[in-house]
Amino acid sequence: MSESRSHTHRSSAEAAIKSDLAKVDAHTITPEEYDEIPELTDAMLARADFYVGDRLVRRGSTGRSDEMVAIHLLPEIVTYFRAQGPGWQARINTVLTEAIERERTLKPR
Numbered sequence: 070m071s072e073s074r075s076h077t078h079r080s081s082a083e084a085a086i087k088s089d090l091a092k093v094d095a096h097t098i099t100p101e102e103y104d105e106i107p108e109l110t111d112a113m114l115a116r117a118d119f120y121v122g123d124r125l126v127r128r129g130s131t132g133r134s135d136e137m138v139a140i141h142l143l144p145e146i147v148t149y150f151r152a153q154g155p156g157w158q159a160r161i162n163t164v165l166t167e168a169i170e171r172e173r174t175l176k177p178r
Contacts, residue, residue, distance in 0.1 A: 135162075
């Protein structure tokens with residue numbers, strides 16, 4: 070190894086950050102800095118993911134057990150719902166449930 074090279078190697082994450090991580094770790098947050106942090110709103114919390122360990126916990130569990138089935142959907146349907154982020158399968162389920170309810174109101178028994 071060349072004498073001009075450093076004998077300490079930074080991880081790729083540290084190299085990408087290009088920051089003095091020791092200085093950042095040593096920094097103590099002041100009360101004034103806390104004032105800069107926005108308040109969490111109910112809407113923000115409603116969108117938040119909840120984890121237990123590394124497992125994502127589903128929100129809004131109804132206590133019912135869903136039946137797992139395989140269906141074929143058009144690619145544009147899957148793309149549309151996946152683009153909205155996690156929970157896309159539950160949103161498809163909601164849309165289908167709403168369609169059933171609309172149909173029931175239109176067709177008297």
